Amino acid sequence: MRAVVISEYGVLPEVREVAEPAVADGSVVLKVEATGLCRSDWHGWMGHDSDIVLPHVPGHELAGTIAAVGPGVSGWAVGDRVTTPFICACGACEQCLEGNQQVCPNQLQPGFNYWGSFAEYVAVPYAAVNLVRLPDDMDFATAAGLGCRFATSYRAVHQVGQVAAGERVAIFGCGGVGLSAVMIASALGAEVIAVDTNPEALALARDYGATHTIQAQRSGPDAATDTSPAAGTSPAAAVDQIRDLGGAHVTIDALGSSAIVQQALQSLRPRGRHVQVGLLPQGVQLDVGRLIGQELSWLGSHGMPAHAYPEMLNLVATGNLNPARLITRTITLEETPTALAALPTATPAGVTVITP
Known part of the structure; x- marks a missing residue:
């Protein structure tokens, strides 16, 4: 073959x-x-x-x-x-x-x-x-x-994250897993915030039910100094935008990035749930103080x-x-x-x- x-x-x-x-x-x-x-x-x-x-x-x-x-x-x-x-x-x-x-x-x-x-x-x-x-x-x-991707997202959103109608869900990374999660969370009646560096992926996210989209800043040596509209929103500003909407009841890292994990945890409301789907081969350092003080939940989801x-x-x-x-x-x-x-x-x- x-x-x-x-x-x-x-x-x-x-x-x-x-x-x-x-x-x-x-x-x-x-x-x-x-x-x-x-x-x-x-x-x-x-x-x-x-x-x-x-x-x-x-x-x-x-x-x-x-x-x-x-x-x-x-x-x-x-x-x-x-x-x-x-x-x-x-x-x-x-x-x-x-x-x-x-x-x-x-x-x-x-x-x-x-x-x-x-x-x-x-x-x-x-x-x-x-x-x-x-x-x-x-x-x-x-x-x-x-x-x-779709089944993984279905279980992450519905069975592990237990997303309910009316909740606010921030999905970081709009590849196949993230876009699937957008579609599923929207179908469950959630208010979906999609975050990605790619404007084409964000356009698809809106098409699949995202209520809000945030174009994130690309990583790289020039990211911090590029202030053009095409450069995207800084991590801190993205967190602020999600908090201005009331904060997320659920965040999902659908890509696998230590930096995204930090943004996701900072975007959560008190007693919020973070669902980790993206792989983290280099590991991650968590703000355990915030996890404890805000009674946040860290949940893994695998297939x-x-x-x-x-x-x-x-x-x-x-x-x-x-x-x-x-x-x-x-x-x-x-x-x-x-x-x-x-x-x-x-x-x-x-x-x-x-x-x-």
């Missing part, structure tokens, strides 16, 4: 012919019909994930048709249209038995601790607890985002288990959520290496989907 292969961290991957994945006991192999390009893939390519062993095939949010069914798998057949959470849980440990597959200690993740979906085929282990059947009228490009998908899929089916609107670009496998390398600096607003 053709696949995007990383041979060295930070060196542009190549599209090569490699062996198709074998179908193991309890697993299935999918023909990949669509797979998303996500910032987490960039972290893996840069060597920020200790589970990756080179050479490696990235890709973790996917949808496709079952091409092979392994021994011990029942209820699924070749040709079934499916997606899967990027966290493939074992289904047998204490956390899984309690329904918390998203924190399974035995989890496998395509594109991280085994070869992923930037390929024509990918394996899905522990199929019984990780496959999600797709509605007949949902296209594969839309479904691919449900494996990571969503397969058994929780039906509620989200029902909201998509009824038109309350429309993840298809998030997709702004479709590319081929051959275009993927360059697109992966450009993620931190030149990614178009919205979600990019790869069609192998």
